[in-house]
Amino acid sequence: MQAEKFDNMIMSVLLLITLVVILLHTFSLDKSYVLDAKTKSPVYAVSDEGIGGTSIAKLIRDDDKFILQCEIKASSYAWPFCEITIAIGLDRKRNFLSPVDLSQFTDVIVKAKYVGENSTSLRFQLRTFNEAYSSTTDDSSWKYNGLEYWPEAVSTSTTIPLNALQVATWWLFDRKIPIKYAGPELENVLVVELATGNGIQPGYYQIELEKIEFVGKVFSNKQVFLSIITMWALAAIAALILNLQRSNRRLVDAQNKAKELKQLNKLLSVESNVLKQQVERDPLTGALNRIGLEQVLTKSLENVSMIFIDIDHFKTLNDKYGHGIGDEILREFTKLVSENSRSSDFLARWGGEEFLLICPNCNLMEAHDIAEDLREVISSHSFTHDIEITASFGVAHRENETTANLIERADLALYAAKAQGRNKVVLSENVNLF
Numbered sequence: 001m002q003a004e005k006f007d008n009m010i011m012s013v014l015l016l017i018t019l020v021v022i023l024l025h026t027f028s029l030d031k032s033y034v035l036d037a038k039t040k041s042p043v044y045a046v047s048d049e050g051i052g053g054t055s056i057a058k059l060i061r062d063d064d065k066f067i068l069q070c071e072i073k074a075s076s077y078a079w080p081f082c083e084i085t086i087a088i089g090l091d092r093k094r095n096f097l098s099p100v101d102l103s104q105f106t107d108v109i110v111k112a113k114y115v116g117e118n119s120t121s122l123r124f125q126l127r128t129f130n131e132a133y134s135s136t137t138d139d140s141s142w143k144y145n146g147l148e149y150w151p152e153a154v155s156t157s158t159t160i161p162l163n164a165l166q167v168a169t170w171w172l173f174d175r176k177i178p179i180k181y182a183g184p185e186l187e188n189v190l191v192v193e194l195a196t197g198n199g200i201q202p203g204y205y206q207i208e209l210e211k212i213e214f215v216g217k218v219f220s221n222k223q224v225f226l227s228i229i230t231m232w233a234l235a236a237i238a239a240l241i242l243n244l245q246r247s248n249r250r251l252v253d254a255q256n257k258a259k260e261l262k263q264l265n266k267l268l269s270v271e272s273n274v275l276k277q278q279v280e281r282d283p284l285t286g287a288l289n290r291i292g293l294e295q296v297l298t299k300s301l302e303n304v305s306m307i308f309i310d311i312d313h314f315k316t317l318n319d320k321y322g323h324g325i326g327d328e329i330l331r332e333f334t335k336l337v338s339e340n341s342r343s344s345d346f347l348a349r350w351g352g353e354e355f356l357l358i359c360p361n362c363n364l365m366e367a368h369d370i371a372e373d374l375r376e377v378i379s380s381h382s383f384t385h386d387i388e389i390t391a392s393f394g395v396a397h398r399e400n401e402t403t404a405n406l407i408e409r410a411d412l413a414l415y416a417a418k419a420q421g422r423n424k425v426v427l428s429e430n431v432n433l434f
């Protein structure tokens with residue numbers, strides 16, 4: 001239960017984290033990189049003058065904008081232009097400084113427009129460096145990633161998705177750039193350019209540039225979803241390990257409990273055996289008592305014979321040696337009879353110095369032989385204090401009769417044995433003869 005609560009709590013925390021991350025990513029965590037009149041990067045006006053053309057460009061830096069004054073002149077140079085160059089990766093002397101990585105941004109908002117009579121398209125370009133094909137000293141080796149567009153007359157803001165930028169094909173062709181580098185690369189931007197468009201007619205043009213703003217998310221969608229998936233995957237692995245540990249612990253607990261129960265069972269079974277012994281056994285001799293005898297006789301035993309045994313003149317023995325010695329003799333007698341009867345036989349103390357030996361799978365003659373052997377063993381045994389005793393035996397085989405009847409017949413045979421002078425074995429069958 002405790003573990004379940006813990007799991008639910010962890011699950012809720014993970015869900016909450018996932019939700020918060022998605023919400024933050026969607027509605028917040030924006031980043032931007034702004035280039036405006038306050039930028040510290042060097043900003044220049046460039047024209048075709050010097051590369052074969054005669055156009056003149058002049059840059060005025062206002063408080064809140066750049067103004068490019070441009071006189072496009074017809075000349076032998078086929079592609080006259082004027083341009084604002086913001087050298088974000090160069091120093092003031094146009095030396096290579098350090099490129100800026102703009103690849104993590106998704107869009108660029110260009111706030112620029114033509115003012116005055118003449119207007120045409122604008123060319124937005126990012127010039128990038130790749131050591132595979134660029135040289136730090138030759139700016140014509142820097143890739144042209146650009147887009148030409150028509151600025152709105154009213155709204156001066158144009159949003160350009162950065163994935164819409166294309167590499168100038170004339171540059172790819174001129175520089176013999178390998179195809180694998182033919183696509184836009186925005187990792188190492190050195191220069192941001194805003195130039196007049198292609199096919200511009202001679203005349204005076206003025207461009208006002210307020211701001212170029214690169215916008216994007218602090219983390220990319222890929223990063224966010226990868227982190228969420230990683231978090232859930234780690235949580236799943238942790239949950240698996242935890243559950244495995246819990247199962248192992250439960251297994252060990254169960255095994256310990258089973259062991260305890262087994263021990264308890266053993267103890268109970270020992271106790272129950274002791275109790276059974278106490279209930280079914282005679283405390284003095286350890287032979288079965290009447291309850292024990294009854295248990296034996298209710299078993300479905302086959303071919304049962306019964307031997308009634310009575311120690312001769314036990315009263316005299318008691319009188320002579322005392323009751324204590326009499327008890328000792330009874331114990332020793334029981335031991336002797338048990339040791340000299342079959343392991344399948346049952347010895348019970350019927351009362352006083354009287355015993356019954358129940359012999360299953362034993363016909364009358366076999367029972368007679370057992371009794372005879374016992375008689376001899378007893379009479380020849382030297383008991384405690386060198387006492388010698390004898391016993392008389394009445395033997396009966398169970399016929400189709402009640403137990404009481406069988407006992408009575410064995411008792412009668414015993415009586416006959418006593419009558420014949422003791423230390424005798426008499427079969428029930430022969431009782432009537434006497």
Ligand SMILES: Nc1nc2c(ncn2[C@@H]2O[C@H](COP(=O)(O)OP(=O)(O)OP(=O)(O)O)[C@@H](O)[C@H]2O)c(=O)[nH]1
Nearest residue numbers: 310311312313314315316318323324326327352353
């Ligand atoms: N020491 C001792 N004596 C017992 C016990 N139970 C019965 N007795 C004695 O056993 C004697 C039985 O005497 P009797 O029934 O007269 O029989 P007996 O003296 O053996 O004579 P026969 O059976 O005719 O040979 C009595 O003196 C009883 O007191 C017992 O648990 N311990």
